[in-house]
Amino acid sequence: MIITEPKLLEEVLEMLKPFEKVFIVGCGTCSTVCQTGGEEQVKEMALRLKKEGKEITGTVVVESPCDARVLRRDTRKLKKEIESSDAILAMTCGAGVQDIVDHTGKMTVPCLDTKFLGQIERIGEFYERCRACGECILFETGGICPIVRCPKSMLNGPCGGMYDGKCEVGGHQKDCVWVVIYNRLKDLGMLDLYRTMKSPRDNSRLSVQPREIVWATVVSR
Amino acid sequence: MSEKVSSDLMSQLKARNFTFTGELEPEKTTDLTKVVETANKLKGYVVACNVTDNPQSFGYVSSLAASYIVQRDTGLETIYQLTCRDRNRLALFSDLLGAAALAIRNVLALTGDHTTLGDTPQAKPVFDLDSVQLLHMIRRMVDEGVDLNGKEIESPPKFHVGGGVNPNAKPLEPELIKLEKKIVAGAEFFQTQVVFEIETAKRFFNETKKCEAPMLIGIFPLKSYGIAEYFDKTVPGVKVPRDLLESLSKAKNIQDKSKRREKYNGINLEYFVDFIKEIKKTTQAAGCHIMSVGYEEIVPNIVEAAK
Numbered sequence: 001m002i003i004t005e006p007k008l009l010e011e012v013l014e015m016l017k018p019f020e021k022v023f024i025v026g027c028g029t030c031s032t033v034c035q036t037g038g039e040e041q042v043k044e045m046a047l048r049l050k051k052e053g054k055e056i057t058g059t060v061v062v063e064s065p066c067d068a069r070v071l072r073r074d075t076r077k078l079k080k081e082i083e084s085s086d087a088i089l090a091m092t093c094g095a096g097v098q099d100i101v102d103h104t105g106k107m108t109v110p111c112l113d114t115k116f117l118g119q120i121e122r123i124g125e126f127y128e129r130c131r132a133c134g135e136c137i138l139f140e141t142g143g144i145c146p147i148v149r150c151p152k153s154m155l156n157g158p159c160g161g162m163y164d165g166k167c168e169v170g171g172h173q174k175d176c177v178w179v180v181i182y183n184r185l186k187d188l189g190m191l192d193l194y195r196t197m198k199s200p201r202d203n204s205r206l207s208v209q210p211r212e213i214v215w216a217t218v219v220s221r
Numbered sequence: 222m223s224e225k226v227s228s229d230l231m232s233q234l235k236a237r238n239f240t241f242t243g244e245l246e247p248e249k250t251t252d253l254t255k256v257v258e259t260a261n262k263l264k265g266y267v268v269a270c271n272v273t274d275n276p277q278s279f280g281y282v283s284s285l286a287a288s289y290i291v292q293r294d295t296g297l298e299t300i301y302q303l304t305c306r307d308r309n310r311l312a313l314f315s316d317l318l319g320a321a322a323l324a325i326r327n328v329l330a331l332t333g334d335h336t337t338l339g340d341t342p343q344a345k346p347v348f349d350l351d352s353v354q355l356l357h358m359i360r361r362m363v364d365e366g367v368d369l370n371g372k373e374i375e376s377p378p379k380f381h382v383g384g385g386v387n388p389n390a391k392p393l394e395p396e397l398i399k400l401e402k403k404i405v406a407g408a409e410f411f412q413t414q415v416v417f418e419i420e421t422a423k424r425f426f427n428e429t430k431k432c433e434a435p436m437l438i439g440i441f442p443l444k445s446y447g448i449a450e451y452f453d454k455t456v457p458g459v460k461v462p463r464d465l466l467e468s469l470s471k472a473k474n475i476q477d478k479s480k481r482r483e484k485y486n487g488i489n490l491e492y493f494v495d496f497i498k499e500i501k502k503t504t505q506a507a508g509c510h511i512m513s514v515g516y517e518e519i520v521p522n523i524v525e526a527a528k
Binding site: 158169182 | 396
């Protein structure tokens, strides 16, 4: 899931300063789970903005605003409201914001900060687990990702900053993921995977941004 | 791995002489007079000196520039420290070629502390390679004369390349496997993190008996009680023995400055000379890496007495 956090209201108001009529778009998937852009938060934001003197032309929680088809479907009946707005307030991740811009052509104000691809332990507890690096190595590391869970993205074991199984970053509070990987591989009887020297990663594809996958242009895999 | 020896450090290690290395820490300056002065104090007592690369992620003058100037102005051989924190593989490679062109003969390949620990935490941490991969890249540059993609280097560098290892690591086993990986990658020598407790050092050497690469145990003479307390309380995994802390604490209270200094020197001399002698006698350690930043005056005495 894509984990988001709300920006400070003052920051949002600053961006909205030049605009009077605002249409709000929420997200029925990730932002709903994060409680940053679901029905409730959209309603609350509409009330707050009204208090600040804004005119709310309408609101909608799109099932998945990052999916252009779904965005079109869920906003079809709201064309007039959107058209009459000065700006859209997007309570979505960055992918959602950009889809909204593409679809509406309106000035779109991001209401959230997109944090990471995460695992949800419970509501209010989100952990980064994937950097979408494009080349999954989870098999070699017992299903635990050092690219994202090690601040140095080390590939061959813990750095000298590990102590007592903890990471030097943040003052030895968090687990050193290489110790976690080591223990997991040991339990699985797969320590040879740790012993194997991992070569430098090939960043050539990752470096060509933005990344795109277009089936029609994929000749073979 | 090439058998050719191209540095004083490596020839001492190969001759199995108990070897001393020192450490120089260039600072936030363009004036390297102080570093050169320090190097001159250490010359004759250590065979070579590490030159740190933005230690603890503080932005200092380049370790390459400092390594070159120290060698040029003092004749003391340097061990050029190179970390993966601030450079991608392209930059590492070209700095290494530059180092070879400037007659640097030893490199210590390190991962480097994280950027957020230093004085410019906003910096983008690079870590394109890790220390194992950097070691391997250097090995191939030297032995095969090629870059990471196998492209030929005209006039390849002649380096001896070393790695770091942490005897204080807890758990130790993942660190020991990483040590094996560094050897496979091509490390020719190791310098350890600071160790104060003789038992920690002995246990480490006992666990690494099979390791054929020479290892130098890292020590840090304690100029004052404050430094000892800093290590003991804030450096994870590093413990200063109680007795040593207590004697330094007593010395701290001596009012007369020169008497206090004398006492501190005496305590350090006694402790570290015994420490080195014990390591020499009971372990396979190839030498001792003395990190004496700001306390170089003690090094000649320690080295002479421990010989």
